[in-house]
Amino acid sequence: MTNRLATTFTGLEFVNPFILASAPPTESKRKIMKAFEAGWGGVVTKTIGLHPVENVAGPRTIFQRSSDQTPYVSRMKRTDTVSHSSWNWELISDQPLDMWLPDLRDIKAAYPDRMLIASIMAGAGSEEEMDNWRKLASAVVDAGCDAIELNMSCPHMDRKDMGANIANDEDIIRSILAAVTSAVSVPIWVKLTPSTSKLVDAAGAAYEAGAAAISLCNTFPSLPLMDPETMKFEVEVDGLVTSGGLGGLAILHQALQRVSDISKAYPDHAISGIGGIRGFREAFNFVVHGAGNMQVCTAAMEEKGSGGVGVELIKELTRDLNDYLERKDYASIEEFRGVARERIVEHSDVRRKSGTYNGGYSIAS
Numbered sequence: 272m273t274n275r276l277a278t279t280f281t282g283l284e285f286v287n288p289f290i291l292a293s294a295p296p297t298e299s300k301r302k303i304m305k306a307f308e309a310g311w312g313g314v315v316t317k318t319i320g321l322h323p324v325e326n327v328a329g330p331r332t333i334f335q336r337s338s339d340q341t342p343y344v345s346r347m348k349r350t351d352t353v354s355h356s357s358w359n360w361e362l363i364s365d366q367p368l369d370m371w372l373p374d375l376r377d378i379k380a381a382y383p384d385r386m387l388i389a390s391i392m393a394g395a396g397s398e399e400e401m402d403n404w405r406k407l408a409s410a411v412v413d414a415g416c417d418a419i420e421l422n423m424s425c426p427h428m429d430r431k432d433m434g435a436n437i438a439n440d441e442d443i444i445r446s447i448l449a450a451v452t453s454a455v456s457v458p459i460w461v462k463l464t465p466s467t468s469k470l471v472d473a474a475g476a477a478y479e480a481g482a483a484a485i486s487l488c489n490t491f492p493s494l495p496l497m498d499p500e501t502m503k504f505e506v507e508v509d510g511l512v513t514s515g516g517l518g519g520l521a522i523l524h525q526a527l528q529r530v531s532d533i534s535k536a537y538p539d540h541a542i543s544g545i546g547g548i549r550g551f552r553e554a555f556n557f558v559v560h561g562a563g564n565m566q567v568c569t570a571a572m573e574e575k576g577s578g579g580v581g582v583e584l585i586k587e588l589t590r591d592l593n594d595y596l597e598r599k600d601y602a603s604i605e606e607f608r609g610v611a612r613e614r615i616v617e618h619s620d621v622r623r624k625s626g627t628y629n630g631g632y633s634i635a636s
């Protein structure tokens with residue numbers, strides 16, 4: 272019997288299109304092994320770097336919820352709440368590269384049919400930093416990784432030449448890709464920040480410079496909420512907070528918009544869709560906008576009793592997608608991937624109540 276869930280993405284064979292995103296669910300060998308045992312088709316490791324990492328002296332992530340009875344968003348425990356979002360200001364992995372390498376080897380040896388993608392990050396603006404990208408890339412590929420994801424999108428780096436701080440600068444994107452592609456020949460995915468108006472140009476520059484895929488979205492830059500009674504932020508250290516990243520259901524629609532923008536501009540290029548996936552319906556929406564696989568973080572972290580790797584979630588995702596493919600008699604997600612692309616149009620191309628069109632002119636609302 273053929274596996275309808277199987278997909279080929281950037282030349283790699285995935286047993287199913289669901290991947291754990293770079294984040295706490297993929298921060299250690301133990302968790303990644305557990306994730307593969309549960310059935311995830313691939314993982315992107317927590318981002319690995321070469322500079323020292325020390326996180327803030329407090330919680331790194333909070334989960335925000337809303338409810339019928341108390342319909343505001345808060346991390347506060349209440350009855351009958353549903354998930355709204357995660358908010359985090361966690362830095363990249365604090366496990367040094369030397370400790371990651373034997374772990375990556377063991378993981379790949381134990382699960383040769385699952386895709387192991389290493390997320391890496393170095394700085395920009397100097398030959399030394401380009402060497403760091405090359406060093407990281409060569410090391411993780413030598414350890415058996417199938418692909419690399421370049422993290423150019425973390426919204427709260429403590430260095431100005433890293434993550435979203437480089438704000439989709441096309442020259443920097445090109446220089447990093449030149450460095451990495453000169454060092455390794457596996458597929459390179461590039462995770463860009465969704466929070467600039469230059470996203471589509473940045474994606475174009477990345478594809479042109481050799482990126483096999485764009486991964487999108489990282490969390491959106493955002494602030495935690497302040498409690499009106501205590502005058503405290505829901506997460507803070509010594510009364511202080513910085514911009515962090517919003518993930519989970521709250522970013523689904525914005526993530527779809529960004530994926531659609533890139534997919535319409537570059538319909539023949541690969542996109543790994545991320546942002547707010549909790550089940551089949553959200554995953555489906557990424558596929559119709561053109562994504563060839565889906566990455567998940569917040570929903571896996573929130574699952575109780577699974578050690579934060581989404582043991583039940585991956586069972587549900589694969590079961591529900593498989594049911595759908597069988598019911599519709601689709602051989603794989605490729606049969607409906609991108610079908611929404613042509614239906615996302617300019618506002619002026621949508622019929623007015625009078626039956627006319629605005630013919631290219633948009634009337635200000």
Ligand SMILES: Cc1cc2nc3c(=O)[nH]c(=O)nc-3n(C[C@H](O)[C@H](O)[C@H](O)COP(=O)(O)O)c2cc1C
Binds near residue numbers: 318331361425488570
């Ligand atoms: C606590 C936390 C840590 C994260 N760390 C990383 C990271 O190291 N590298 C990275 O590329 N993305 C990181 N992310 C972003 C996720 O990979 C993902 O892009 C984002 O959470 C959106 O997906 P979601 O809505 O399923 O959570 C992190 C997210 C969270 C919540």
